[in-house]
Amino acid sequence: MRDKTCCFTGHRTLPQNERSEVQARLYIVLQKLIEKGIQYFGSGGAMGFDLLAAEVVLELRKRYPHIRLIMVLPYENQERGWDEEEVRRYHTILEQANKVVYLQREYRCGCMLRRNRYLVDNSRGCVAYCTRVFGGTAYTVNYAKRVGIPILYI
Template structure:
């Protein structure tokens, strides 16, 4: 899981699990040190969410330059559907969406509505 939408989506599915006990949640963790540099409040949130998941899959035993993409490929390869909040920017979400498209995975792209600056 990463900062941002990954954590929000995890919280939503954990809430859904309360009324639908057949729902399971898996945390795909790229490496043990993923959250080490995050702000303390977000690191605590991440740790609580991972602990609440039914499964935790550690994709790489240590950080490597490729472990985040390896985690993204793992998620796509084990998914029946990809739900993405994607604005077209380069980065991990773009890589994941493009990989899912190449794999023929169904994708639901949630629109991102930006509030005008005040």
């Protein structure tokens, strides 16, 4: 399954003026990956890029019914404290996902990085929206590079 899986990593905040462009690029990149045999897409379910990427996968699933969205979540109820609109989006995505994996029950220090490593370790490639050299997204991109996972930048 790993050889047919791609994961996502990206920032939690997407500038509003870039959202449409990022979404359009995601459509193009994901369609090419699907045509090359990728069937499984792993999303960490964080606000921002993760949720946008999951929504694009769900939209593409209408055209490519064989593809699967796997939500790999760091812990249960990670959406606690999010604003109402983001919580609604999150639950809509979870309801439509083919599989939801919780890596642990409760928040613990390091659980987000553990989730990111899990996504990379179980993927053949990584689609990234990374505009900074620090933080969780940069860590995940660098980890993917270290373990030899190709990165497609959006």
